Amino acid sequence: MTSILLSEWTKIRTVRSTVWTLLPTLLFSPAIAFLAGRSFSDSLAGRPRDFDPLFATFYSLTLGQLGVAVFGVLVIGSEHSTGAIRSALMAVPQRGKLYLAKVCAIILVMLGISAVTAVATFFAAQAGLGPHKVTLGADGVPEALIGAVLYLTMICLLATGLTATLRSSIAALVILLPLLFLGGAGLGNIPQIKDFAQYLPDQAGMVILHLTVPDHPQFGRDYGPWTGLGIMALWTLAALLGGLFTLRRRDAVH
Amino acid sequence: MIDIRHLTKRYGRTLAVDDLSFTVKPGHVTAFLGPNGAGKSTTMRLMLGLDWPTHGEALIDGERYERLRHPLHRVGAMLEARSMHGGRTGYHHLLWMAQSNRLPKARVNRVVEMVGLQDAAHRRVSGYSLGMTQRLGIAAALLGDPPVLLLDEPVNGLDPEGIVWIRHLLKDLAAEGRTVFVSSHFMAETALTAQHLIVIGRGRLLADTTVAELAGQAGSLEEAFIRLTAGGPR
């Protein structure tokens, strides 16, 4: 299993175009967080502090997550579109094992990328927030940082699982990009559909990132931060199992 | 040794492989012949566990491919369909394959030399000519120094020099006692390398014979092949 894991790691790092998709996440999340912090700080000048600095901190992840999702799609979708999946199955015909190794390699890569992104985003935002900033040890900050790492990692895995299920990068992107775009724009806050929309994977993960307002009739959620991540984890698991099911059931070529 | 038993594959309404049974023995080159659409590539994919048979089975040294651990040590294969990521270098393609089967890096360099890809190994596969891609595919097949080789139309896209090269390579590999199974839709080319012939048409076995025997029957191999596969491609 470690040999297959190593091989999957090599696969990930040796396709430059796939690795590049992570760059926007790494650069833009902190950059936008800094600007968001700055603008919040300006608009709050002289007024009482009843706002949540962590909202300004992690809002940029709703954009940063797009790069992570595209990475999650391409890392497996390109194997199907190029036919490399055939070589992979010849090298490791135990399909479940191959898939597990790929998922593990993606998790390891994403934990690293997400940790760097989350920490950089946090500090960039605090720099922007100036007088309104919070410290690393402040109430809720460690939890939100851990949440951000898990959130980004799961967005990636959701994308990977969906792509493996559908066997198509395009089909997966057609579903994911609107979902995440609209999610970032507040899909889960629209009163008419909130009962359902708040349980979408990205919406559920946003509670721990402080992107919702607890107890607020419109911006609040019916569940807490960790339950939210749990809901997201269930979606992710379902997508990954869908991918496993497709891989095990079907011919390698259509 | 390869054992094909009542192998059958149906794609929707197409019966691509129809109750095929034969064995391939070590020590010489066995050619797998048939016109386009006869079911050669499908048979190869079934042998490699890439597609699931509708009926029957393909055994390699008594085992189904899906059951082999580190299969590159046992079977080396090259498919007709492209099976590598264009964004990777040839070297990295071989490297991940080697790592997955616990083969040393030295083996990657060795097969790169064997197929003469030293100059191109560190370039991305998307820039390769068809002949270079074929050579990389053969390098991947040789990676684990396997006793069984399955090559689907390896001559496709090779220049005359490459064709001569592969003819010698296949003969040498068989002379070392390996099982070498090579598909082709060209009779003439095949006669120069193979001793044994498996001929199929429309998914069914038409002949399981030696080159010498078949040539003796019909005067010329081409003639024998055309007569066998009369009815032509679908």
Ligand SMILES: Nc1ncnc2c1ncn2[C@@H]1O[C@H](COP(=O)(O)OP(=O)(O)O)[C@@H](O)[C@H]1O
């Ligand atoms: N994945 C597939 N789906 C549907 N039909 C297929 C598929 N693969 C092969 N076929 C059909 O099966 C038959 C045999 O094809 P193939 O094995 O590629 O023949 P050959 O390699 O001898 O040219 C053809 O009629 C082809 O159209």
Ligand SMILES: [Mg+2]
């Ligand atoms: Mg073919």
